[in-house]
Amino acid sequence: MSLLLEAERYVANQSSHLALNAFITPLPRRSSRWQDQVKHADLRRAQGKQKSRLDGRLIAFKDNICTRDLPTTCASKTLETFTSPFNATVVQQLEDAGAIVAGKTNLDEFGMGSHSIHSRFGPVKSAHCGRDSDNLSAGGSSGGSAVAVATDQCYAALGTDTGGSVRLPAAYTGIVGFKPSYGLLSRWGVVAYANSLDTVGIMAKETSTVRDVFGILNQYDSRDPTSHPPSSRSRISHRLKSTPLRIGVPLEYNISELAPSVRRSWYRSLEYMRQQGHTIQLVSLPMTKSALSAYYILAPAEASSNLAKYDGVRYGTRFEGRDGDGDNKSEGYLYAKTRGEGFGSEVKRRIMLGAFSLSAQAIDNYFIQAQRIRRLVRHDFDAVFRAENPLTAHALDIEHQAREVGVDVLICPTAPSPPPRISELTNANATKSSLDAYVSDVFTVPASLAGLPAISVPVSGRENVYSHDDEDLAGIQIIGQYGDDDLVLNVGELLQGNGL
The missing domain is CATH 3.90.1300.10 (Amidase signature (AS) domain)
Structure with a gap:
C-alpha cells in the first residue's frame, strides 16, 4: 500500500470514529498540506531515499505536547486559546524524520487521571475488541492516543507517562505502550505535570513500531535539564x-x-x-x-507548584474579576475566579492535596x-x-x-x-x-x-x-x-x- 493511501485511510478513520472522542484537534481531511507531505515521502521511498522508517507516517500527539501548527489545550479551559510558537523537541525530531502530525489527542486535564474522563472536551471512549465497548474506559491519561492507535486513526502516537499514563491505556485498549527510562527522551515543550516523574511514552500496535519511534527520539537535548548528556548515555548503552x-x-x-x-x-x-x-x-x-x-503525595505536590503559574495574569485564559478589595463581592477575585473556573475538579483536588503536603505543618510527615x-x-x-x-x-x-x-x-x-x-x-x-x-x-x-x-x-x-x-x-x-x-x-x- 502506498503511504498516501495509508494516510488517507487513517484520516478517514478519524472522521468515522468521532464518537470515541480520541482527538481534540484531528487532522483536517481536505487539507492539501499533509497530502503533499505524504506524496513527497512516497516519492522518496520509491527512490530509496527515505528519511527514516517513519517517513510519511501519521503520528498523533497527546494534547499536552506543544505543536506549532495545532493548538495545545491540555484538555483544560485554562489553555483553550493557547497555540505554541514552537514544536516540542519530540515533535520536531519526528517531523525531521519525515513523520506527519496526525492531530492532537484527548486526555485527562493536564494528564491528571487514570481513565481519560476528566477532559474539558468530554471522556474518551474505548473501542477495544468491538463488544459494546464504547462504554469502556480507555485508561488515562493518554487515553486519546491509545484509542487513536487501536482504531487505526494514526500509525503511532506519543503520550506522557507520569505514573502509568501510557501503559494503563495500552493495557485497556489492547495495544503496546512503552515508557522509556527517565531522562532519555526530551521533555522540552511538554507541559509539565510532575517534573521528576514525567516521561514521554510511545504507543503503537506493534513493538517493532515503538522501537522505530524510540530510536529517533532517544537523543540528548540541551534544552531539557533532565535529559541525560552523552557522558551518561555512554554508561547506559552497549x-x-x-x-x-x-x-x-x-x-x-x-x-x-x-x-x-x-x-x-x-x-x-x-x-x-x-x-x-x-x-x-x-x-x-x-x-x-x-x-x-x-506517588499520590509526590505527583500532586509537584503539580501544585507547576500549575501555580496559570493565574490569568502571566499564563492561561483569564476569567475576569476584581484584582483587589471592592464593594461588589459577587465579582470574585481575578486569581481565585481564574483558577476556580479554569481548572476541572480532579486538577483542583490534586492541587489542594499537593499544597497541603508541601505546607510547613505537613511537609515532614x-x-x-x-x-x-x-x-x-x-x-x-x-x-x-x-x-x-x-x-x-x-x-x-x-x-x-x-x-x-x-x-x-x-x-x-x-x-x-x-x-x-x-x-x-x-x-x-x-x-x-x-x-x-x-x-x-x-x-x-x-x-x-x-x-x-x-x-x-x-x-x-x-x-x-x-x-x-x-x-x-x-x-x-x-x-x-x-x-x-x-x-x-x-x-x-x-x-x-x-x-x-
Missing part, C-alpha cells in the same frame, strides 16, 4: 545481556484483587518464556505496597516521607536486578551481591483488572470513587518512581487468541533495569510476536 534470561516474578504483584483473566494472561506469559528456555525466579519488592501512597519511600522503591529494584544501575553503581554493597543472583527483567500485569465502564466512573450512581481510579495505577507506579523502562503488551488469557472477547486480553508489563530499554523492547516483542 551493556552485555545474558542468554537465557532470568525472568523475575514479583510476589507483591500477586494480589487477591487480581482479575482471573489478568492472572491467566500473566501465567501464559511466564509459561511461554519458560518454554523458550528462560529461567523464572520469584523476587520480592517489599516497598511496592507503599509506592502508590508515595508527608512529602519528606514519600521521598524516602521513593528511594527505598528504587533500592528494591536495584537489589533484584542482575545488572547494576548505571546511575548509582557501586553505591551499596547489596547491589553488588545482587549481581550474582539477580534477574534481567520483571514480568507482571499492567493493571489488576479489565477496563471498567465509564458509567461506573462518571454517573450520579457511579460505583467507583476517585480512590478506585487511583488504585488502577498500583502496578505501574513503582517503575515510574524508580525511573525504569517498562512496556505493556497485549496477551490473551486463552490458547485460542482468535476467539477472545474484551476480558480475555490483558496488558502484561515488562520492567527492566535503568537503561535496559532495548532489552525491555526485545522481551515485549518476543511475547507479542508469538501468538500470545
Whole structure:
C-alpha cells in the first residue's frame, strides 16, 4: 500500500470514529498540506531515499505536547486559546524524520487521571475488541492516543507517562505502550505535570513500531535539564545481556484483587518464556505496597507548584474579576475566579492535596516521607536486578551481591483488572470513587518512581487468541533495569510476536 493511501485511510478513520472522542484537534481531511507531505515521502521511498522508517507516517500527539501548527489545550479551559510558537523537541525530531502530525489527542486535564474522563472536551471512549465497548474506559491519561492507535486513526502516537499514563491505556485498549527510562527522551515543550516523574511514552500496535519511534527520539537535548548528556548515555548503552534470561516474578504483584483473566494472561506469559528456555525466579519488592501512597503525595505536590503559574495574569485564559478589595463581592477575585473556573475538579483536588503536603505543618510527615519511600522503591529494584544501575553503581554493597543472583527483567500485569465502564466512573450512581481510579495505577507506579523502562503488551488469557472477547486480553508489563530499554523492547516483542 502506498503511504498516501495509508494516510488517507487513517484520516478517514478519524472522521468515522468521532464518537470515541480520541482527538481534540484531528487532522483536517481536505487539507492539501499533509497530502503533499505524504506524496513527497512516497516519492522518496520509491527512490530509496527515505528519511527514516517513519517517513510519511501519521503520528498523533497527546494534547499536552506543544505543536506549532495545532493548538495545545491540555484538555483544560485554562489553555483553550493557547497555540505554541514552537514544536516540542519530540515533535520536531519526528517531523525531521519525515513523520506527519496526525492531530492532537484527548486526555485527562493536564494528564491528571487514570481513565481519560476528566477532559474539558468530554471522556474518551474505548473501542477495544468491538463488544459494546464504547462504554469502556480507555485508561488515562493518554487515553486519546491509545484509542487513536487501536482504531487505526494514526500509525503511532506519543503520550506522557507520569505514573502509568501510557501503559494503563495500552493495557485497556489492547495495544503496546512503552515508557522509556527517565531522562532519555526530551521533555522540552511538554507541559509539565510532575517534573521528576514525567516521561514521554510511545504507543503503537506493534513493538517493532515503538522501537522505530524510540530510536529517533532517544537523543540528548540541551534544552531539557533532565535529559541525560552523552557522558551518561555512554554508561547506559552497549551493556552485555545474558542468554537465557532470568525472568523475575514479583510476589507483591500477586494480589487477591487480581482479575482471573489478568492472572491467566500473566501465567501464559511466564509459561511461554519458560518454554523458550528462560529461567523464572520469584523476587520480592517489599516497598511496592507503599509506592502508590508515595506517588499520590509526590505527583500532586509537584503539580501544585507547576500549575501555580496559570493565574490569568502571566499564563492561561483569564476569567475576569476584581484584582483587589471592592464593594461588589459577587465579582470574585481575578486569581481565585481564574483558577476556580479554569481548572476541572480532579486538577483542583490534586492541587489542594499537593499544597497541603508541601505546607510547613505537613511537609515532614508527608512529602519528606514519600521521598524516602521513593528511594527505598528504587533500592528494591536495584537489589533484584542482575545488572547494576548505571546511575548509582557501586553505591551499596547489596547491589553488588545482587549481581550474582539477580534477574534481567520483571514480568507482571499492567493493571489488576479489565477496563471498567465509564458509567461506573462518571454517573450520579457511579460505583467507583476517585480512590478506585487511583488504585488502577498500583502496578505501574513503582517503575515510574524508580525511573525504569517498562512496556505493556497485549496477551490473551486463552490458547485460542482468535476467539477472545474484551476480558480475555490483558496488558502484561515488562520492567527492566535503568537503561535496559532495548532489552525491555526485545522481551515485549518476543511475547507479542508469538501468538500470545
